[in-house]
Amino acid sequence: MKLxxxxxxxxxxxxxxLSNRRVAYVGHPASADHNLNHGLDLLIExxxxxxxAFGPQHGINxxxxxxxxxxxxxxxxxxxxxxxxxxxxxxxxxxMMDSFDVILIDxxxxxxxxxxxxxxxxxxxxxxxxxGKDVWxxxxxxxxxxxxxxxxxxxxxxxxxxASKIPLRHGLTMCELSLFLCEYHKLDVxxxxxxxxxxxxxxxxxxxxPRDMPWVNPSPNVPVVDTARCYPGTVLLEGSLLSEGRGTxxxxxxxxxxxxxxxxxxxxxxxxxxxxxxxxTMRSCYFEPTFHKFKGQLCAGIQWHTDTANYRHAxxxxxxxxxxxxxxxxxxxxxxxxxxxxxxxxxxxxxPIDLLxxxxxxxxxxxxxxxxxxxxxxxxxSEAEWIELAKPHWLYx
Numbered sequence: 001m002k003l004x005x006x007x008x009x010x011x012x013x014x015x016x017x018l019s020n021r022r023v024a025y026v027g028h029p030a031s032a033d034h035n036l037n038h039g040l041d042l043l044i045e046x047x048x049x050x051x052x053a054f055g056p057q058h059g060i061n062x063x064x065x066x067x068x069x070x071x072x073x074x075x076x077x078x079x080x081x082x083x084x085x086x087x088x089x090x091x092x093x094x095x096m097m098d099s100f101d102v103i104l105i106d107x108x109x110x111x112x113x114x115x116x117x118x119x120x121x122x123x124x125x126x127x128x129x130x131x132g133k134d135v136w137x138x139x140x141x142x143x144x145x146x147x148x149x150x151x152x153x154x155x156x157x158x159x160x161x162x163a164s165k166i167p168l169r170h171g172l173t174m175c176e177l178s179l180f181l182c183e184y185h186k187l188d189v190x191x192x193x194x195x196x197x198x199x200x201x202x203x204x205x206x207x208x209x210p211r212d213m214p215w216v217n218p219s220p221n222v223p224v225v226d227t228a229r230c231y232p233g234t235v236l237l238e239g240s241l242l243s244e245g246r247g248t249x250x251x252x253x254x255x256x257x258x259x260x261x262x263x264x265x266x267x268x269x270x271x272x273x274x275x276x277x278x279x280x281t282m283r284s285c286y287f288e289p290t291f292h293k294f295k296g297q298l299c300a301g302i303q304w305h306t307d308t309a310n311y312r313h314a315x316x317x318x319x320x321x322x323x324x325x326x327x328x329x330x331x332x333x334x335x336x337x338x339x340x341x342x343x344x345x346x347x348x349x350x351x352p353i354d355l356l357x358x359x360x361x362x363x364x365x366x367x368x369x370x371x372x373x374x375x376x377x378x379x380x381x382s383e384a385e386w387i388e389l390a391k392p393h394w395l396y397x
Contacts, residue, residue, distance in 0.1 A: 001210045004138030004175070004194040005031070005039045005106055009046055014194065022051035024100035026085075026124065028060055030108035030216040039106045039138070050080055052099040056107060056120045057086040058219045086116075090160060090346075091123035094131075102134040105174065108218040111144040111208070112232045113153065113168050114161040114356055116345075117218075121174065122163050122181050129189040136192040139175040139199075139395075143228040145208030146171045146201040148390070150232065150319045151359035152382040159355045160345045167386050168319050168358065169232040171201075172393065179393040193395075201396045207313040221251040229306040233318025239353030240326065241338050243299055247289030254287055256301025257336050258294060260329070266302060268328040269321070273372045276324065279316040281305040323375060326366045339363070 008014050023043070031039040044050055053060060059071035060082055071084040083096050105124060107117045121137075128135045150168030164181060172180065175193040182191060201208055209215075209225045217223055222231065227250070234252040237244035245254035256262060262284040270277040283303045289295050302325070306316070330337040344352035354360050359382070365375045 001198040001212065002196060003033060003140055004196055005042070005140075006033055007197055008104075008136075008138060008194050009033075009042055015046060015048070018048050018102065021049065021101045022099065023048050024052040024054060024103040025050055026054040026056070026103060026105045026107060026120075028055055028058065028107060028218065030218040031106045032214075032216055034213060036214055036216070043104070044078065050078075052081050052083060052096065054083045054085050054092070054096075054103075054124075057116045059084065059086070085120055085123070090120070092127045097127055097131045097133060100133065102136060103128065104136045104138055105178075106138040106140070107174065108140050108216070109142065109174055109177070110218060110222060110228050110231055111142040111169060111171065112235065113150075113164075113166040113170055113358065114235055115219075115231070116160055117174075118166065118170075118177060119160050119163040121177060122185070125178065125181055125187050125189055125191075126185070129187040132190075134190040134192065135178075136194060137175050137178045138194045139173050139196045141196070141199060141209055141213065142171065142173050142201065143209040143225050144169065144232070145313065146394075147314060147316070148386055149317055149383060151357060151362060151379055152386055153358040154360070157350060157355055157358055157360075159347045159350070161355050162358055165389070167382060168235075168356075170386075170390070172390060173201075173395065176390070176393045176395055179395075180390060183393070184389070195395055199396055201394075221246055223249070223251070226306045227252050229313075229316070230304045230318055233320075233322035234304065236319075236322045236326070236353065236356050238344070239340050239351065239356045241293070241340055242329075242336065243287075243289055243293040243301070245287065245289070245301070246292035247295060248287045250303060253305075254285060254301050254303045256285075256287065256299045258297050258299055259333070260300040260302075260336060261332060262300045262302050264332055265325060265328050268332065269324050272328065273320070273324050275315075276317050276321055276372070278310065279312045280321075281308040281310060320372065320375065320379075323362065323366055324372060327369065330366065331369060 070087045074082040109117050148171035153162045242257050245251040266282045285303050340352045342348050353363050361378050
C-alpha cells in the first residue's frame with residue numbers, strides 16, 4: 001500500500017508539475033511515510049520549493065493538548081514561514097495565500113466530522129477557490145474505514161467542529177471528502193487528487209488502517225488506532241461534565257467521574273441495546289487524571305475495548321453506544337449527567353453537545369429516557385441521506 005505522499009514522491013511526472021512553483025504544505029506529526037519520515041522533509045529532499053507550511057489544530061508539531069489552545073506562527077530555519085491555522089485565524093489570510101501558488105494538503109484525519117481537520121480542509125478549499133490557487137490533496141487512510149453513523153449537521157449548528165453537512169462518522173478519506181466538499185459547497189477550485197495505491201477501506205483485520213502502517217498520534221489524545229475507533233462516540237464526552245480520560249494513558253477510550261456506578265451503567269446499556277453493546281467489550285475501571293477534568297481525583301469509569309475477539313467493526317455504532325451510555329447514566333445517577341456549558345470551540349451560545357451531535361434531537365433523546373428505537377427513527381433518515389451524498393465520491397473499495 002502506498003500513501004498519496006509516497007505516490008507523489010515516486011512519480012516524476014507529478015513532481016515535475018511542481019517545479020518552478022511556490023509550494024505550501026499542510027501537515028502535522030502524522031504526515032509521515034511508512035518509514036516515519038515527515039512529508040515536509042521528503043518534499044524538500046525531492047527538490048520541491050516549499051514557500052510556506054501550515055499546521056492545523058494542535059500545531060504543526062502536535063504539541064498543543066486541548067481545545068482552544070492556540071499555536072503561534074513560527075519561522076522554519078530553512079527559510080519559510082510556519083503558519084498556524086488554529087491561532088487568531090482558522091483559515092488562511094490573504095497574506096498567507098500570497099505565499100504560494102499550489103498547496104499540498106497531507107493531514108491524517110480520524111474519520112469524524114468534529115475532528116477539526118475536516119473544517120480546516122474546507123476552509124483551505126474555500127480560500128483557494130477565491131484566490132485561484134491550486135490544491136493538491138495527498139490521500140491518507142481513514143483509520144476507521146467506510147462505515148458511517150450519526151445525524152447530518154443541521155445548518156443552525158455550524159461551527160469549527162462542524163462546517164458542512166456531514167455526520168459524526170463520515171467514512172471518507174481526505175480525497176473523497178475534498179470531492180464531496182467541492183460539490184456540496186459549489187467550489188470552483190483547481191483540485192488534484194493524489195490517491196493511495198493498494199488501499200482498502202473494508203478489509204480486516206485493519207478495517208481502514210493498513211497493518212504495515214505505523215501509528216503516529218494525529219493529535220495528542222489519540223495514542224492508538226483503537227482510540228480512533230471509539231472517537232466518534234467518546235468525543236461526545238466533551239459536551240458533558242464527565243471526564244473523557246484526558247490525563248490518562250487511554251484518553252477517549254476511558255471515561256467516567258468520581259462515584260460513577262460503572263458496572264450498573266454497563267449492565268443497563270447491555271440490557272437496553274444488547275446488539276449494540278455486544279460489538280465490543282466494556283470494562284469497569286478506575287483512573288486518576290493527571291490533568292483536565294477531575295485532576296488528581298479517583299474516578300470510576302468505563303473503558304471501551306475494540307481490541308478483543310468480539311469486536312465487530314461493520315456493526316459497531318459508537319455514536320449510539322455513547323448516547324445510550326449518557327441516557328443510562330441519567331437514569332441511574334442524574335446528578336452526574338449535566339451538559340457542559342459554552343464556550344466550546346469558539347462558540348459562546350450554543351451547547352457543546354448540540355454542536356458535537358450536529359442536531360438538537362440527539363440531546364433531546366438522551367434527556368428523554370426513551371429507548372434506542374426512538375433514536376433510530378430520527379437518526380436513520382440522516383444516515384441514509386448521507387450514503388446518497390457520499391457514495392458518488394468513493395474512490396476505494
